Amino acid sequence: MYVIIRTILIISAMTGLLAFLLSIANRTIANYGEKKMMINQEKEYTVDGGDTLLTALIDNEIFIPSACGGKGSCGYCKVHVDAGGGRFLPTEAGYVSEAEQADGVRLSCQLKVKEDIQIHIPEELFNVKQYDYDIEFIKDVTPKIKHLRVHLPDDNEINFKPGQYIQILTPKYKGNREEVYRAYSIASAPNDKKSLELFIGYVPNGVCTTYIHQLLKEDDKLTIVGPYGDFFYQDGDREMVCIAIGTGMAPIMSILKHMRDNNIDRKVTFYFGARTRDDLYMMDELEELQKALPNFNLITCLSRPTEACNWDGEKGRVTDLINKFLDNGPECEAYLCGSPLMIDAVIPLLKEKGMPEELIFYDKFE
Numbered sequence: 001m002y003v004i005i006r007t008i009l010i011i012s013a014m015t016g017l018l019a020f021l022l023s024i025a026n027r028t029i030a031n032y033g034e035k036k037m038m039i040n041q042e043k044e045y046t047v048d049g050g051d052t053l054l055t056a057l058i059d060n061e062i063f064i065p066s067a068c069g070g071k072g073s074c075g076y077c078k079v080h081v082d083a084g085g086g087r088f089l090p091t092e093a094g095y096v097s098e099a100e101q102a103d104g105v106r107l108s109c110q111l112k113v114k115e116d117i118q119i120h121i122p123e124e125l126f127n128v129k130q131y132d133y134d135i136e137f138i139k140d141v142t143p144k145i146k147h148l149r150v151h152l153p154d155d156n157e158i159n160f161k162p163g164q165y166i167q168i169l170t171p172k173y174k175g176n177r178e179e180v181y182r183a184y185s186i187a188s189a190p191n192d193k194k195s196l197e198l199f200i201g202y203v204p205n206g207v208c209t210t211y212i213h214q215l216l217k218e219d220d221k222l223t224i225v226g227p228y229g230d231f232f233y234q235d236g237d238r239e240m241v242c243i244a245i246g247t248g249m250a251p252i253m254s255i256l257k258h259m260r261d262n263n264i265d266r267k268v269t270f271y272f273g274a275r276t277r278d279d280l281y282m283m284d285e286l287e288e289l290q291k292a293l294p295n296f297n298l299i300t301c302l303s304r305p306t307e308a309c310n311w312d313g314e315k316g317r318v319t320d321l322i323n324k325f326l327d328n329g330p331e332c333e334a335y336l337c338g339s340p341l342m343i344d345a346v347i348p349l350l351k352e353k354g355m356p357e358e359l360i361f362y363d364k365f366e
């Protein structure tokens with residue numbers, strides 16, 4: 001018995017000593033002191049050496065996209081490093097191609113600032129801000145999708161383009177030990193600068209969607225960073241083809257509302273796919289939009305209609321709809337949103353139909 005207790009005490013003491021030495025090492029060896037971070041050759045910041053570049057940027061309220069919360073698993077936090085980035089890390093290789101690497105692209109959440117650093121980022125990222133929204137409502141619109149409307153207090157406003165997305169800062173909660181950002185497309189119209197609407201689907205065990213679906217209450221605040229994204233409505237006269245499934249409807253809604261609010265009467269067809277009738281949502285709003293936009297046509301399909309659906313509309317997937325209805329591809333441009341699988345199936349089909357590749361815009365919800 002005495003031997004067991006003595007062994008436990010020795011192991012505990014050694015573990016404690018090791019932790020102590022590691023914390024000293026962290027404060028000394030990994031302490032690089034203050035460093036200079038120069039952005040776009042004009043804005044200079046003093047940052048804590050040893051932090052990741054992503055942390056250094058966020059500490060200075062420069063919010064670049066970071067959908068995985070800095071885990072190196074989304075590839076969103078890329079920046080161009082002109083000098084001082086140190087060697088390229090194996091953890092960056094999955095998301096930075098060789099050509100990008102040669103061009104100085106780095107994953108900012110992996111790279112630690114150990115010397116003065118010079119980077120450049122798109123100028124519009126300086127407009128990205130963090131906002132604390134009040135919640136106006138959280139509604140179930142299907143068994144798996146919640147519709148949120150959030151409102152900015154005081155005289156705060158947000159400017160965004162129709163089709164762009166924001167990131168929700170998910171707080172720590174029981175079962176989630178760290179704050180994470182997740183991307184959600186804006187479903188509301190850009191002319192409403194005080195509010196945002198979002199459609200958020202439930203992902204089993206998902207960090208953010210569990211928070212939104214099970215924990216968030218209407219009297220809570222929601223921290224949002226944005227806007228982001230190069231998927232947005234393009235001015236022009238071409239006929240528009242919008243294609244979405246599930247929550248992919250969100251940015252298309254924003255685009256259609258923008259067209260309504262600005263009396264844009266381009267021809268636009270929205271192909272929307274769902275599994276069953278229960279998964280169709282916002283149909284009343286889309287009907288209202290059809291009344292307001294004489295050249296807007298909505299075509300829905302169900303991929304798994306049951307008898308209970310009592311459905312005599314189109315059956316199958318959105319790819320079936322495109323095959324059936326789209327006959328003037330070369331004259332159109334397309335806006336695609338939803339699962340990567342759907343988008344990867346639709347793009348080749350649109351190209352086959354003659355749509356120019358550079359006019360196929362999409363946001364993959366990955």
Ligand SMILES: Cc1cc2nc3c(=O)[nH]c(=O)nc-3n(C[C@H](O)[C@H](O)[C@H](O)COP(=O)(O)OP(=O)(O)OC[C@H]3O[C@@H](n4cnc5c(N)ncnc54)[C@H](O)[C@@H]3O)c2cc1C
Nearest residue numbers: 182183184185199200201203206207208209247250365366
């Ligand atoms: C530009 C952009 C816009 C987006 N817009 C929306 C939007 O408007 N509405 C919306 O609901 N989502 C949207 N997403 C997806 C969203 O950002 C999250 O990825 C999703 O909500 C899951 O987050 P989570 O934290 O709950 O799950 P995580 O904790 O990130 O994931 C948990 C697990 O589920 C897997 N997983 C993640 N997403 C899915 C999924 N969709 N289906 C099945 N498995 C999944 C992950 O691989 C992981 O294994 C968008 C994504 C991007 C990149």
Ligand code: FES
Nearest residue numbers: 070072075077109
């Ligand atoms: S934040 Fe996701 S890879 Fe860097």
